[in-house]
Amino acid sequence: MAADDYTLIGRPIPARVDGAGKVTGLTRYADDLFPARLLYGKLLRSPYPHARILRIDTCKAAALPGVKAVITGADLPRPFSIMPVNQDEHALAIDKVRYVGEPVAAVAAVDEETAEAALHLIEVAYEPLPPVMSIEEALAQPDNRIHTYNRVGNVHRVVALEFGDVEAGFAEADYIREDTFFFQGNTHLPMEQHAAVAHCTPDGQITLWSATQTPHYVHRALAAVLDIPPSRIRVIATPVGGGFGGKSDPFAHEFCAVKLSMLTGRPVKICLTREEVFYAHRGRHPVLMWIRTGVKRNGAITAMHFKSFIDGGAYSSYGVATTYYTGALQTVTYRVPNYRFEGLRVFTNKPPCGPKRGHGTPQPRYALEVHLDKIAEDLGLDPVQIRRPHLAKPFSMTVNHLRITSCALDECLDAVVKRSEFLQKHRRLPFGKGVGLACSAYLSGAGLPIYWNEMPHSGVTLQLDRSGSVCVFCGAVDIGQGSDSVLAFTVAEELGIDPRDVRLVTADTGITPVDLGSYSSRVTFMAGNAAIVAARQLRERLFAAVAEHWGIPARHLRAAQGRIFAVTDPSRSMPFAEAVQRAEAKFGTLSASGSYTPPPLAGKYKGHGVGPSPAYSYTAAVAQVDVDPDTGWVTVEKVWIAHDIGKALNPYLVEGQIEGSVYMALGEVLMEEQVFRRGVHKFPSMLEYKSPTFLEMPEVETILIESLDPEGPYGAKEAGQGPLLPVIPAVANAVYDAIGVRLDEIPITPEKVLKGLELRAKGQVARLGPRGIPAFAFPPPRCVEVPEEWLVHLPDAKTRRP
Amino acid sequence: MKTVVRLRVNGDEVEVWVPVHKTLLEVLREDLQLTGTKHGCELGECGTCTVLLDGQPVLSCLVLPIEVQGQEIVTIEGVAAGSELHALQAAFAELGAAQCGYCTPGMILTALALLRTNPAPTRQEVKEALAGNLCRCTGYLKILDAVARAAASLKDGSSYGG
Ligand code: FES
Numbered sequence: 001m002a003a004d005d006y007t008l009i010g011r012p013i014p015a016r017v018d019g020a021g022k023v024t025g026l027t028r029y030a031d032d033l034f035p036a037r038l039l040y041g042k043l044l045r046s047p048y049p050h051a052r053i054l055r056i057d058t059c060k061a062a063a064l065p066g067v068k069a070v071i072t073g074a075d076l077p078r079p080f081s082i083m084p085v086n087q088d089e090h091a092l093a094i095d096k097v098r099y100v101g102e103p104v105a106a107v108a109a110v111d112e113e114t115a116e117a118a119l120h121l122i123e124v125a126y127e128p129l130p131p132v133m134s135i136e137e138a139l140a141q142p143d144n145r146i147h148t149y150n151r152v153g154n155v156h157r158v159v160a161l162e163f164g165d166v167e168a169g170f171a172e173a174d175y176i177r178e179d180t181f182f183f184q185g186n187t188h189l190p191m192e193q194h195a196a197v198a199h200c201t202p203d204g205q206i207t208l209w210s211a212t213q214t215p216h217y218v219h220r221a222l223a224a225v226l227d228i229p230p231s232r233i234r235v236i237a238t239p240v241g242g243g244f245g246g247k248s249d250p251f252a253h254e255f256c257a258v259k260l261s262m263l264t265g266r267p268v269k270i271c272l273t274r275e276e277v278f279y280a281h282r283g284r285h286p287v288l289m290w291i292r293t294g295v296k297r298n299g300a301i302t303a304m305h306f307k308s309f310i311d312g313g314a315y316s317s318y319g320v321a322t323t324y325y326t327g328a329l330q331t332v333t334y335r336v337p338n339y340r341f342e343g344l345r346v347f348t349n350k351p352p353c354g355p356k357r358g359h360g361t362p363q364p365r366y367a368l369e370v371h372l373d374k375i376a377e378d379l380g381l382d383p384v385q386i387r388r389p390h391l392a393k394p395f396s397m398t399v400n401h402l403r404i405t406s407c408a409l410d411e412c413l414d415a416v417v418k419r420s421e422f423l424q425k426h427r428r429l430p431f432g433k434g435v436g437l438a439c440s441a442y443l444s445g446a447g448l449p450i451y452w453n454e455m456p457h458s459g460v461t462l463q464l465d466r467s468g469s470v471c472v473f474c475g476a477v478d479i480g481q482g483s484d485s486v487l488a489f490t491v492a493e494e495l496g497i498d499p500r501d502v503r504l505v506t507a508d509t510g511i512t513p514v515d516l517g518s519y520s521s522r523v524t525f526m527a528g529n530a531a532i533v534a535a536r537q538l539r540e541r542l543f544a545a546v547a548e549h550w551g552i553p554a555r556h557l558r559a560a561q562g563r564i565f566a567v568t569d570p571s572r573s574m575p576f577a578e579a580v581q582r583a584e585a586k587f588g589t590l591s592a593s594g595s596y597t598p599p600p601l602a603g604k605y606k607g608h609g610v611g612p613s614p615a616y617s618y619t620a621a622v623a624q625v626d627v628d629p630d631t632g633w634v635t636v637e638k639v640w641i642a643h644d645i646g647k648a649l650n651p652y653l654v655e656g657q658i659e660g661s662v663y664m665a666l667g668e669v670l671m672e673e674q675v676f677r678r679g680v681h682k683f684p685s686m687l688e689y690k691s692p693t694f695l696e697m698p699e700v701e702t703i704l705i706e707s708l709d710p711e712g713p714y715g716a717k718e719a720g721q722g723p724l725l726p727v728i729p730a731v732a733n734a735v736y737d738a739i740g741v742r743l744d745e746i747p748i749t750p751e752k753v754l755k756g757l758e759l760r761a762k763g764q765v766a767r768l769g770p771r772g773i774p775a776f777a778f779p780p781p782r783c784v785e786v787p788e789e790w791l792v793h794l795p796d797a798k799t800r801r802p
Numbered sequence: 803m804k805t806v807v808r809l810r811v812n813g814d815e816v817e818v819w820v821p822v823h824k825t826l827l828e829v830l831r832e833d834l835q836l837t838g839t840k841h842g843c844e845l846g847e848c849g850t851c852t853v854l855l856d857g858q859p860v861l862s863c864l865v866l867p868i869e870v871q872g873q874e875i876v877t878i879e880g881v882a883a884g885s886e887l888h889a890l891q892a893a894f895a896e897l898g899a900a901q902c903g904y905c906t907p908g909m910i911l912t913a914l915a916l917l918r919t920n921p922a923p924t925r926q927e928v929k930e931a932l933a934g935n936l937c938r939c940t941g942y943l944k945i946l947d948a949v950a951r952a953a954a955s956l957k958d959g960s961s962y963g964g
């Protein structure tokens with residue numbers, strides 16, 4: 001059966017199964033839960049970026065009428081962190097605070113006002129310490145240490161890797177260029193403020209409802225911090241009102257809500273204020289980058305050396321992974337035969353950075369794509385000529401041992417170049433108008449889990465009811481990307497039923513099989529595959545029962561339109577529910593489980609855990625801009641974007657992810673920045689933290705390219721993060737095309753544009769960006785052998801469907 | 803200080819006993835269990851808490867209930883006719899204009915007010931009317947498509963328009 005015989009997959013059917021709840025206000029987010037006898041929790045936060053805590057006195061707060069419990073760091077002494085290495089956070093600070101906004105105490109009271117009043121009665125004596133507020137300061141002040149567990153100064157992590165022979169590669173080059181770039185940090189700004197409700201009942205069972213992308217990891221962290229067997233804890237992820245990576249860590253308010261509920265025996269809710277969301281952060285790392293590339297005259301890369309200096313904020317969070325990610329994917333788009341990567345993450349006295357859409361890869365992608373734009377100009381090539389002949393090949397291995405399967409980057413590039421008429425416009429538009437181009441790649445799920453284990457990354461259990469309805473149990477969290485819809489469509493497709501006959505129970509660690517969470521663009525790929533496995537098992541049993549009844553071979557049966565058909569005799573069919581009843585009579589209660597574990601992809605060298613993925617999505621984008629030379633304002637007029645999605649399971653959902661990614665990229669490249677003045681966040685409010693509105697959003701022409709990945713469900717790959725990547729450098733390159741000014745620093749604000757134009761007018765080098773990089777001596781790189789060229793002969797993806 | 807406030811919400815007369823400074827947003831959510839009205843800032847910056855007051859969109863986080871006694875308040879719960887979705891709701895659901903869905907109630911109510919005064923808005927007019935409502939998921943484009951589709955289906959009378 002050919003791929004286009006699907007009834008639901010790939011069809012522009014109504015986009016979502018959760019649409020009706022969301023448009024009527026029925027969907028219950030975490031802060032919409034009001035259990036009986038609810039108490040309200042609030043967190044007291046540090047006013048200092050860096051200080052010792054000398055004393056905390058909670059007596060007056062505890063004595064306030066209406067206050068039911070007050071806790072401090074001493075009540076939650078066990079550390080945690082999302083990654084098993086560097087367990088360096090506490091729910092409430094102990095001995096020291098490391099950023100403005102770090103929680104130091106928590107209160108539960110009968111209402112929010114009383115809780116707020118109690119916070120004012122908590123007395124904390126601090127001894128302020130000098131804050132460390134930048135990468136440069138972190139390196140320049142090794143004795144002013146933010147942590148002491150790390151080996152030296154404020155250095156969190158250092159990585160140095162070499163693949164192939166970089167010296168030899170540079171020696172072969174006809175031309176070598178070096179550039180430096182800076183990408184300012186920014187934040188997720190989900191519309192929903194983080195919230196959690198905890199309830200500890202007298203039987204010793206603990207339930208936490210939380211707006212989290214990773215209930216499984218929160219479950220593990222709660223057990224560790226509270227020192228309670230995980231079997232007594234149930235974490236339910238409520239529908240998440242926007243995540244983008246910002247709700248992927250375990251958070252102070254989650255631990256505190258649980259602890260306060262344990263102390264009071266009543267449900268406790270903590271909902272962060274918008275200002276607190278800026279402090280919870282875990283957003284885009286500020287990264288200073290240096291890149292040196294050797295090329296042949298035709299643009300073929302002979303060697304690349306990349307250095308990243310990463311401002312991690314006060315804690316490790318996902319930082320070890322981030323550090324590797326800033327060096328991992330450069331090789332997945334263009335053939336790089338020799339590659340050296342050096343990465344350094346430092347601690348600073350700012351809210352901890354973490355994973356935001358694209359996790360650690362948008363910064364180097366921006367640097368690499370602008371750098372290539374410059375090399376092309378130096379060599380007299382156009383931006384297509386320098387890329388097109390040197391793209392990564394499908395079913396190949398990169399020099400850093402990443403296995404590429406399906407790859408249609410060539411088609412993506414050709415599509416955007418053609419549709420945007422890029423070559424007719426580039427360097428030919430009037431002053432103030434320009435076009436820019438960039439390519440990128442991203443993971444469809446990480447190859448390895450966050451903590452080492454050999455269990456599946458995603459599991460799905462299905463239960464069939466005699467009515468013909470199916471219940472899907474899966475740990476996956478719908479954060480708006482549509483994972484519930486993908487599960488429902490997949491199961492309905494396999495069983496030939498209406499998606500409305502599929503019920504979903506998701507993201508509940510007490511009930512659903514583990515799915516690792518909504519991060520690294522893994523859910524469609526992994527939960528989708530698990531759902532297919534489970535549904536096919538059930539279908540087999542249904543077919544066996546029906547085949548027996550009709551006395552024909554099971555292989556002659558098909559499930560479609562709510563019925564089971566005999567393909568050999570189309571007049572013969574049976575309603576799905578009847579087939580279920582026959583199968584239940586034959587086999588007993590009907591349920592089945594499926595799971596997905598990525599193939600072994602890693603392990604050849606230390607650090608190879610970050611970067612491998614069962615499949616990479618590919619994207620190319622062209623941006624067209626108009627730059628007003630008087631105001632410096634950059635208007636993005638249009639974005640053309642082509643995405644190799646593998647297979648679009650639902651075109652509306654995929655387009656929605658791509659449009660959302662383009663939007664978020666435009667915010668990052670033009671306006672969003674998380675910046676500080678003397679240790680204090682400059683603008684922790686939605687009014688002053690500028691993000692694009694309807695008026696700044698251009699039209700987007702989305703082109704879906706289907707490469708049918710052999711491992712993806714129905715051939716699908718990710719769409720939620722990858723499409724953000726090329727948009728940022730495409731805009732930067734377009735601004736250069738428009739006004740001849742290189743903005744080697746993100747965001748490209750009107751002030752920077754005007755400054756650049758002024759330099760240009762004075763005949764100086766029209767560039768804004770970092771002057772250089774800190775003098776930091778990386779250790780000698782770990783040298784890794786070049787992999788043998790890898791080629792697979794996988795079955796054609798189209799034949800995956802029996 | 804607490805006081806009795808009489809409100810008219812989605813056609814129902816209700817009476818609540820609340821602190822005078824409690825916002826309409828809080829009263830709707832906490833005292834009337836109308837949690838379909840969301841909040842993203844509680845400072846008048848994001849549009850998420852939009853409700854209609856005598857047909858006009860207002861930010862409920864900035865309104866004191868005592869000021870709006872006797873006026874007609876419509877929240878997202880009052881948009882559908884029984885179980886029949888309003889054309890805007892149907893279009894948002896079908897086109898994926900609600901991703902996480904958190905901004906959706908505010909978007910739909912703002913768009914509803916627009917379509918009542920301007921049944922055939924241009925794309926630019928929709929953008930201007932909705933510019934005070936932030937959405938972080940959709941990139942706004944599917945929302946524009948949904949409003950256009952709703953306007954068209956209301957015009958040809960094929961769906962419920964409240
Ligand atoms: S919550 Fe009212 S405008 Fe943001």
Ligand code: FES
Binds near residue numbers: 241480905936937938
């Ligand atoms: S749909 Fe998530 S904020 Fe708009």
